[in-house]
Amino acid sequence: MSQTEMLIIVSCAFFVAAFVKGLVGFGLPPVSIGLLTAFIGLPNAMALIIFPGIATNLWQGLSGNHFREIIRRFWPFFLMTVLFTFPGTLVLSRLNVNYVTALLGVLLLAFVAVTFLNPKFRVKPRSEPILNPVLGTISGLLSGMTGTFTVPGVIYFQSVGLPREQLVQLMGIMFTLSTVALALALGGNRLLTVELAVMSAIAVIPTFVGLAAGTWLRRRTSEQGFRVIFLMALGVLGVYILGRSLAVIL
Structure with a gap:
């Protein structure tokens, strides 16, 4: 694949992923990594998420009046x-990439299922001292292997009963810290090259264009109808990634 072809694919993937985020409020990591994995493989896709991920979540994490409270609690x-x-990430660098890519497919399907079904369960505050380190450990391992931060972090934080404004800021903090940690881990395992870092920085441009377009359309259309279509498409992508990986493994 030529540099021009790769740049076109990367730009389109981040535009679509950011468009989804602007329209429904989530989806940048799973959509971008899912799409890019289908074309350039999981390790490269994870490296490319770095700058767009930080750029779109840092302001979200710093805005609001709950930063200290969130840090103290979580x-x-x-x-x-x-x-x-x-x-x-060390596992990613040592294990057969098809196994980890299959795991990505499973996580995408899990995210779709939980988001679509929207189960109503609530985590009690007294359980947080136990769940915080346990689920944080699982979240770190999975994000290091697949580059997605939604399972179990998003599911957990949606169940602790936070007001929407505080939850949005919490998600921004989590995604920013996870992306920075992923960048350091990928660099330490020689999976983040200068070439990929430059392309990731360039991808910030289509990311913000897609984010603006999605936000503009959200104010003029039905978010719920698009959400269903988005989840169905992401589910198909998860099945494709999982099926292709299993076909190679088996």
Whole structure:
């Protein structure tokens, strides 16, 4: 694949992923990594998420008035996520990439199922001291291996009963810290090259264009109808990635 072809694919993938995020409020990591994995493989896709991920989530994490409260309440989750991203990426660098890519397919399908079914369960505050480090560890390992931060982090935080404004800021903090940790882990395992870093930086441009377009359309159309179509498409992508990986493994 030529540099021009790769740049076109990367730009289109991040435009689509950011468009989805602007329209429904989530989806940048799973959509971009899912699409790019189908074309350039999982390790390269993970490296390319770095700059767009930080650029779209840093402001979200710093805006609002709940930063100290969020850090004080969930710092064990954040700490374990950051620490265990490194061994997760080490597994990615040592294991047959088809096994890890199959895991990505499973996580995409799990994300679709949980988002679509929207189960109503609530985590009690007294359980947080145990769940924070345990789920943070799992989140770090999975994000280090697959580059997606939605399972179990998003599911967990949606169940702790936070107000929407605080939840949005919490997601921004989690995604920013996870992306920074992923960048350091990929670099430490020689999976983040200068070429990929430059292309990731360039991808910020179509990311913000897609984000603006999605936000514009959200104010003029039905979000719920698009959400169903998006989840169905992401489910098909998850099945494709999982099926292709299993076909190679088996």
